[in-house]
Amino acid sequence: MGSVRRASAWLGLVDDNGDESYYDEEYADYGEGSERGDTWVTDPRVQVASETAEEQGRQIATVTPDGFRDARGIGELFRKGVPVIVNLTGMESSDAKRVVDFAAGLTFGLRGSIERIATRVFLLTPADYMVLNAESKRGADGFFNQN
Template structure:
């Protein structure tokens, strides 16, 4: 892949499907790996009960607008939800984003864009911490000058 294509994919201007050829789907992690996910592969929630509130994050990859109900049910329980809309048609994806915006407005949460067509819905009591790097120190360990 050329550097212009890589930069465009990083900015989200084009789909980056060339990296899929490097992944092998035929591997298995062992006999217990099948029990790690919920039966519906589009909804993944921690299997163990959380020790304290706010320790679960749900991920939903809807195929159509009908799957928006799973997003709403998780969010109403106070679970932050990552919504991956990359496999949806643009018109249906827009409807899901509108639904999510109404959901977070009604429950006083927030919606943040994680990447192209991937959103994080956070309940009102959840704090989002930015992953921006701290200011570089001149005497830091990785200083190469």
């Protein structure tokens, strides 16, 4: 009997009858053509979360460019109305500055916004998105005020 099963039996969560046939069935190796071979088929009525998000327009892209040549991909995603998180931590300083300048111009031109999330990480949001900043609300209600 497995340690989890013994612990569950000791806590009274399962019956401790010593029957381990359940585990034999669970870990059995089923080859092709067996009666259990089709049990892992996904129900076609279930829609994958990424497909649902894409249909509803709920996507956020994360881009880690290697150089300035990857800025075009950022621009194409942003023009589609997708918020983009740009991680510049792996880039050289000169190329990172060029990408930030490009992103700033892109967001200005499309009436979006750019916000620094962390050191060398930026969030580009289209005009129809609003970023909620939790830090500005901390001081307002005094919950985190340690005066």
